[in-house]
Amino acid sequence: MLRQAACNKFRVKNVPSYERPRERLLSNGAFALADAELLAILLRTGTEQETAFQLAQRLLATFQDLRGLAQASHEELIGLRGIGPVKAAELQAAFELGRRLSGMTRSKPRSIRLPQDVAEIMLPEMSHLTQEHFVCLFLNTKNHIIGKQTIFVGSLDSSIVHPREVFKEAIKRSSAAVICLHNHPSGDPTPSREDIQVTQTLRQAGEIVGIPLLDHVIIGDGRFVSLKEQGYV
Structure with a gap:
C-alpha cells in the first residue's frame, strides 16, 4: 500500500x-x-x-x-x-x-585557411576529452578535409608519435597536406617542450616526403594554440 x-x-x-x-x-x-x-x-x-x-x-x-x-x-x-x-x-x-x-563538417567541403578554421571544427569534439588524443586531418590541394584519423591516445611523446604513422595515413589518402592536433585535458593549451619537439620532427618528415605539415593545433578548454602561429611550423 x-x-x-x-x-x-x-x-x-x-x-x-x-x-x-x-x-x-x-x-x-x-x-x-x-x-x-x-x-x-x-x-x-x-x-x-x-x-x-x-x-x-x-x-x-x-x-x-x-x-x-x-x-x-x-x-x-x-x-x-x-x-x-x-x-x-x-x-x-x-x-x-x-x-x-x-x-561533423558541413556537407559542402570547408577550406582550411586559418588555425581558427581548424579550431571551429575540432574544439567541440576534442575539448571534452579526459585523455590526450593525437589526431590528424588530411587535406587535398584545395585545403579541404578529405580524412581524419586518431593516431594514438596517451601522453604526447616523440617516441610515440612517429612520423611513419602520420604520413603512412597521409599517403594512403593521397593527401596534399596534413594538420595535426592534440588536446590538453588540463584545459591549458600552452605547448610543452615535447609538443614543440614532436612538431619539429613532423615538419621535417613532411618536407622529406613532400606532404607538408600545415599546422599543429593544441586544443584546451574552449581555447587553442597554433604552433604555426608560434613559429614552430
Missing part, C-alpha cells in the same frame, strides 16, 4: 507543469527547455522519491553541470540511486551522438 501511494504521488497529473518537460517540448520546442528538462525526457522515469525532473537535477548537481555528466563513466552513473545499467547506457549513447554531431 505504501509503495502504491508513493507511485500515485508521482503520477503525471500530480506533477507540476514545469516538471513535465515532454509536454513543454511539444508545446514550446526543444530549444525552450533547460538542461534538466531535456535530461528528464531521456531518463523517462524517476524513483519512488523523486520525479524524472528531480532525478535530472540531482545528476547535474552531482557532476556539477552537463559537461561533467557527459564525461561520467558507466560505473559512476550506475553508482547513483535511480540510474541502472540501461539508463546509464542510454545517457552515454545520447552524449556520444551529440559529440559526433558537433564534430
